[in-house]
Every structure is written in C-alpha cells, then in structure tokens.
Amino acid sequence: MRESIELVEETRERRLKEEFRHLSLEEREELLKKYHPDYKEGTKRPLKIGPNKGMIAPHEVIDLLEAHPLIKPEQIDLSQVDYETDILIIGGGGAGMTAALWAVYSGVSPEDILIVTKLRLGDSNSVMSQGGVQAADRPPDSPTRHFLDVIGGGHFANDRQLVRTLTMEAPYMMRWLEELGLMFDKDEEGNMIELWGCGTSCRRMHSCKDYTGMEIVRVLR
Ligand SMILES: Cc1cc2nc3c(=O)[nH]c(=O)nc-3n(C[C@H](O)[C@H](O)[C@H](O)COP(=O)(O)OP(=O)(O)OC[C@H]3O[C@@H](n4cnc5c(N)ncnc54)[C@H](O)[C@@H]3O)c2cc1C
Structure with missing residues (x-):
C-alpha cells in the first residue's frame, strides 16, 4: 500500500500534464474485448436448466445455478x-x-x-444502495416527465403499467418515508435537495448523503 502511495505521489506531476486522445469506436471495442469481463470471449455460456434456460451469463453465475443444492430433498418433510x-x-x-x-x-x-428472508431482516441490496431515490415532487418536474425519462431510459422495453405506478406514486412514497422519520438531505430553508440521477431530464434524486439505503432500511426496520 505504502509503495502504491509513493508511486502515485512520484508520478503526480507528470500525470497531471498528461492528455488522453479520444479513442475511435474500433479502438474502444478492442479495449473492451481485451479487458472487460462482459466483452471478453469465452467468459459466458448458456444456462442448461430452469425457467431461465438458455440465458447467457458468466461462467461463475451459471456454475452456481447449475450446482446441486446443498439441501437434500429427502431431508425435507x-x-x-x-x-x-x-x-x-x-x-x-x-x-x-x-x-x-x-x-x-x-x-x-x-x-x-x-x-x-435469507439473512437478518434488512440485510439486502436496499441497505447498500447509496445514491438516492427518484421522485418528481416539485414543479416544473412532474410524474409524467419522470415516466417519459424512465421509458426512454429503458429503450421502450419497460412494463408501462409498472413504470406508471412507480413514477406516479413516488412523490407520495417520499412523504411516507419522511413521516416514518427518514432524514432526507435538505437546504437551510428545509427544502429537499434534489440531485441529478443517470438518464434524467430533471434533478429529482432524493438522498441522505451517500447512505440513502441504510437510512431507508433504518426507518422501515
Ligand atoms: C451498492 C448498491 C447501490 C445501489 N444504489 C442505488 C441507488 O442509488 N438508487 C436506487 O434506486 N437503487 C440503487 N441500488 C439498487 C437498489 O438497492 C435495489 O434495486 C433495491 O434495493 C431492491 O429492493 P428489493 O427489496 O426488491 O430487494 P433487496 O433489497 O435485494 O431485498 C431482497 C431480500 O430478499 C432476500 N432473499 C433473496 N433470496 C432469497 C431467498 N431465496 N429466500 C429468502 N430470502 C431471499 C435477501 O436476503 C434480501 O433481504 C443499489 C444497489 C446496490 C447493491
């Protein structure tokens, strides 16, 4: 670790002056194929069994899904x-x-x-989520605009009814979570601080510093 820090310090001046040219599409493709596990050849295979039979996934995931269960059926009455x-x-x-x-x-x-549940109550992806929750609860934003952002972001493949429920009810769920005691980030006047989220046309991400999920699980638990 100390050696790495020293290397970073020694090379900082040179690196700050370094400029990187934009890669062409072909060069990007080549780089991805060489290093990225999603693009490297031979890292994935189709699943042989179950409702997702045929699904392509990394060997490690397929190995788990195709493995024999640890629990033997005859042990369950x-x-x-x-x-x-x-x-x-x-x-x-x-x-x-x-x-x-x-x-x-x-x-x-x-x-x-x-x-x-598999582990303790609250041990989940939810507790690890950081960035925040999207909800269109302040003009000029609107749930309809949020709906369009999600549908566009999902390349029009989303389940529209599900997206409708998600976007229309999000402002209400924010209020509900707040009533449970969730402490959202707010400005000095008590207004929600709303951040940009990926692929959105408006700032509508409500967060609690970088531990939003932990705060949500705290009030739900
Ligand atoms: C690091 C990280 C950061 C994230 N950041 C964001 C973010 O900023 N904003 C955002 O919107 N989303 C974010 N997400 C995604 C978000 O956390 C999840 O989409 C969301 O929490 C899913 O909620 P859930 O209750 O459906 O599933 P989970 O929270 O995953 O809960 C599933 C529960 O089911 C249990 N379980 C699983 N299998 C079984 C089984 N066979 N039997 C019994 N119990 C089982 C698990 O133990 C767990 O308790 C992030 C996720 C991660 C991991």
Missing part, C-alpha cells in the same frame, strides 16, 4: 406444517418490509404476516 400464515413475504429488503407495513395499514394483523 413436507407432510409436517411448521408455520401457517395468511400473508407470506419472501425477502426482507426494502420491498419486503414495505409490503409488510402496507399489509398492516390495510388491516391485516401483524401476527398473520410472516417474512422469510
């Missing part, structure tokens, strides 16, 4: 019911916890809801 529940939620990330809370709001008793 399905004639014995261990738990009974009205609502079973699989996964304890942001979506799972939100679903559980909304089930309670709609009148389901918490005793009738069971969350099963």
